[in-house]
Amino acid sequence: MTIGEIAKLINAEVLTGEGLLSKNVLTACGADLMSDVLAFIKNQSVLITGLTNAQTVRTSEMMDIVCIVIVRGKQPAAGMLELAEESGIAVLSTSYSMYTTCGILYDKGLSGGERILA
């Protein structure tokens, strides 16, 4: 599934990363706790989250996540989009809730991928 297809499926606005829409992604994760993303996530390339701060981008950068989906139509905090652009990460915003966003994408074949427990 491409980032562009994700945007279409969840009716999301592309806030930054227009150039990344053709990029293919295989797995995703949903989390509001960056500590968990850093500790448990492996090889997921999409982060679905309700957090909109710069650390969401930094965390994604460390984890090689290439696309952040902001749920519930939240607007990014100051500096988030600039940092994402700099880091080569696409940011999408959808009005769907976290649960529904994950459900739609999972249903269309975007899996949770491998999860490594500590």
Next chain:
Amino acid sequence: MPKLHFRYEVDGDDFTRAGEASSKLKQSLKQLGLSPQLVRRAAIAMYEGEINMVAHADGGVIDVDIDTVAITIVMKDTGKGIEDIGQAMKEGFSTASEEVRQMGFGAGMGLPNMKKHSDYMKVDSEVGVGTTVTMKISIADE
């Protein structure tokens, strides 16, 4: 590969900038052609430490040495120190502020995760003096 040394100053005042040093290190490691898995382990370990430096100390200094054997990351702050290192190493234990928690951190996973992503980790801390965390990530095993 020649021996390399990088030094990063971490600003303790601005939480939104936490992670800049780890981002720079990650770029440098990528340019050295190290494997993506190794680069990610080093980046995660240092990023967790950098968040701790900003959340619990007033910033600090990070020295990174790279040779053919390992990436060695030494993170030194002059913050309030850790009272009980054994307790701090336990998953779920945290003294982070509400502000830090709202940013998605402070789950008590930082130090355990740094240990998980490094091959060697040592924490030296004295209350009122500061904390030094040394991590080694082995290159030779690759």
